[in-house]
Amino acid sequence: MNKSLRLTEKWMGRALWLVAFIFAGFLIGLGGKIVENLWDVEAPLTVEQFMDPQRLGELKTQLGAAQHKQREARAALEQAEQAHGVARSNTASARATFDNWLATRRATARPDQDTELITRTKALDALEAEERQALAAIDAQRQAMLDATQQAERVEARWEALESPAVQAHYEAARAKELRVFLYRLALTLPLLVLAGWLFAHKRKSTYWPFAWGFIIFALFAFFFELVPYLPSYGGYVRYIVGIVVTAVAGRYAILSLQRYLARQKESEALPDVERRQTMRYDLALQRLSKSVCPGCERTVDLKDGSIDYCQHCGIGLFDRCGCCNTRKNAFARFCFSCGTAANTTLAD
Numbered sequence: 001m002n003k004s005l006r007l008t009e010k011w012m013g014r015a016l017w018l019v020a021f022i023f024a025g026f027l028i029g030l031g032g033k034i035v036e037n038l039w040d041v042e043a044p045l046t047v048e049q050f051m052d053p054q055r056l057g058e059l060k061t062q063l064g065a066a067q068h069k070q071r072e073a074r075a076a077l078e079q080a081e082q083a084h085g086v087a088r089s090n091t092a093s094a095r096a097t098f099d100n101w102l103a104t105r106r107a108t109a110r111p112d113q114d115t116e117l118i119t120r121t122k123a124l125d126a127l128e129a130e131e132r133q134a135l136a137a138i139d140a141q142r143q144a145m146l147d148a149t150q151q152a153e154r155v156e157a158r159w160e161a162l163e164s165p166a167v168q169a170h171y172e173a174a175r176a177k178e179l180r181v182f183l184y185r186l187a188l189t190l191p192l193l194v195l196a197g198w199l200f201a202h203k204r205k206s207t208y209w210p211f212a213w214g215f216i217i218f219a220l221f222a223f224f225f226e227l228v229p230y231l232p233s234y235g236g237y238v239r240y241i242v243g244i245v246v247t248a249v250a251g252r253y254a255i256l257s258l259q260r261y262l263a264r265q266k267e268s269e270a271l272p273d274v275e276r277r278q279t280m281r282y283d284l285a286l287q288r289l290s291k292s293v294c295p296g297c298e299r300t301v302d303l304k305d306g307s308i309d310y311c312q313h314c315g316i317g318l319f320d321r322c323g324c325c326n327t328r329k330n331a332f333a334r335f336c337f338s339c340g341t342a343a344n345t346t347l348a349d
Ligand SMILES: [Zn+2]
Pocket: 294, 295, 296, 297, 298, 299, 311, 312, 313, 314, 315, 316
């Protein structure tokens, strides 16, 4: 990642960052798929797996029978209720007819000998007996339904007794499975993070840096975003602990590089002018000058003041005179802007 002043180089650098992000994006997609499928490595767990299969089978049969009985009793009850309704309305209408007939009938002196009255009364009695019978049928079906319901309840109670330890076992097994899957994921993502650290330390400035950075972005994303949401309880701890470790390592690295930089700077400021110039990169020197910063010590200098030729902080020459035409020129320029003569200073590219 040269801080270049060349336009094409600058744009190519940006394009390479784009490559890094696209590369990271595809890696994240692939990694996400793999992590997602890790849950399916193990078969899904059910509570019934943790129940005695023989007793479970018995209970299932009993429960099925009880529920069947319940259904049958309910259907029979509905039928009986319907039949009772019909019988009741038959009786009611027959009684209404009888009452009407009785009201309009010219009463005789001896009703007990009135055969029609006797026939009608008997018919009414028969209808009432039918109604009572229908009511009795309802009661019988209600009893049958109650029996079936109670039987089903007893089987369900036994089922629950069998199930409750299984629920606990299932919960524990599910937790264990979660932990295992989490460890698979950790085993997959932690090496990625370590590899990313190595790439950062050794390859981030290599020719193929976009791939190194793409991988680093991917590894960070995979570790801190894909690993954690599945398991808040374990994942949270791991995220924070690894986050602390990574921050500590990165912080130590930053502190050491700052110290190294300061030491290097001090060392180079002690060197003679020409030698300091030779260790400097041309583009970087020009870039710093364009920001009114001394290329040697990175402190601000007033470049517009025509009388200042040297940095007042570190003493490096900022302006000199062309050996050929004696024009005052930038001491870091490779050629005299006035006559084109090559300057005697040579800066690294
Ligand atoms: Zn300086």
